[in-house]
Amino acid sequence: xxxxxxxxxxxxxxxxxxxxILAEARxxxxxxxxxxxxxxRRPLRRWTIRLxxxxxxxxxxxxxxxxxxxxxxxxxxxxxxLTGTEHWPCYLAGRQFxxxxxxxxxxxxxxVVAEGGV
Numbered sequence: 768x769x770x771x772x773x774x775x776x777x778x779x780x781x782x783x784x785x786x787x788i789l790a791e792a793r794x795x796x797x798x799x800x801x802x803x804x805x806x807x808r809r810p811l812r813r814w815t816i817r818l819x820x821x822x823x824x825x826x827x828x829x830x831x832x833x834x835x836x837x838x839x840x841x842x843x844x845x846x847x848x849l850t851g852t853e854h855w856p857c858y859l860a861g862r863q864f865x866x867x868x869x870x871x872x873x874x875x876x877x878x879v880v881a882e883g884g885v
Contacts, residue, residue: 813879818878
């Protein structure tokens with residue numbers, strides 16, 4: 768099973784970190800015009816992970832993880848950097864991620880992790 772890589776500092780995300788909660792609701796409208804809402808399913812989360820100032824080893828681990836995930840589409844375990852809660856199954860959203868090198872110890876990567884599907 769794939770697991771999102773940790774940085775040398777022991778975390779898997781840096782600030783600023785964006786976490787969206789995607790919730791679907793069913794709306795029932797009554798004859799009198801009132802509405803009542805119920806959750807259609809469990810809310811899902813989506814994190815935008817921006818990693819800056821990575822060294823070569825950390826950048827390689829993130830790029831290798833993304834390559835393996837995109838080749839196999841295998842779900843992976845992701846630990847929420849804000850709460851420490853483990854989420855499974857998670858997927859990388861889209862079909863690519865961005866990575867850039869600005870010099871030694873200045874590698875950057877951006878990934879979007881989606882819980883439960885894309």
